[in-house]
Amino acid sequence: MDALDPDAPGPSRHFDQGYPLARFAARMLVVCPRCGGRAETVPLPGLPAVKYHMEHVFRPRRLACGACGHTADWTPRVRDGGLVGVALGGTEDPFFRRPLWLQTRCAGRILWAFDAEHVDELSAYVGARLRESGPLSPTRAMIPRLPAWLKRADNRQEVLAGLRRLRELARRSAPADRSDAAYERGDRPRPRRTTYFTSR
DSSP, X not given: OOTTOTTSSSOOEEXXXXXXXXXXXXXXXXXXXXXXXXXXXXEOTTOOOOSSXXXXXXXXXXXXXXXXXXXXXEOOEEETTEEEXXXXXXXXXXXXXXXXXXXXXXXXXXXXXXXXXXHHHHHHHHTOSEEEOOSSOTTSBTGGGSOHHHHOGGGHHHHHHHHHHHHHHTXXXXXXGOOTTOSOOXXXXXXXXXXXXXXX
């Protein structure tokens, strides 16, 4: 039985593992600045595995488009011997300031996600009839910080439909497949003030 099917009999259950938004930031699907198709941003090749999800906001990144071949690199600023990371959130990739590819209009708002894995986690939560919180602190956890409109029961069917559209968009890459919501709108998050110090 598909627990995300809103018409499936019986309740579905979601147990919040306390993942931060950074858990889903390793790979982001974005609009290519050259051709307007789907590109992606990922950590530069050859870096060691992260120990903590929040390390993703400080890691050097590469934007690459498989269609037109465009590439660009991003490196964090250095301040007082530490790396200054980005702030996650909003409809733009915070590294290259490109609109996220996965955006759609939903319940009078813009529903967005970084990639298909992010969509799956949101779908599991929104589709659940029983939502349980884990033992971890909600301070940085993604689920407690979701906007109220996305959590409301009366928006459940509309949000699940929007998430299905995002899942389908994740399979597409041509400029003509671009959502009419995937454009710049200036809702960038505030710059992060956190500095990350690496051991030498």
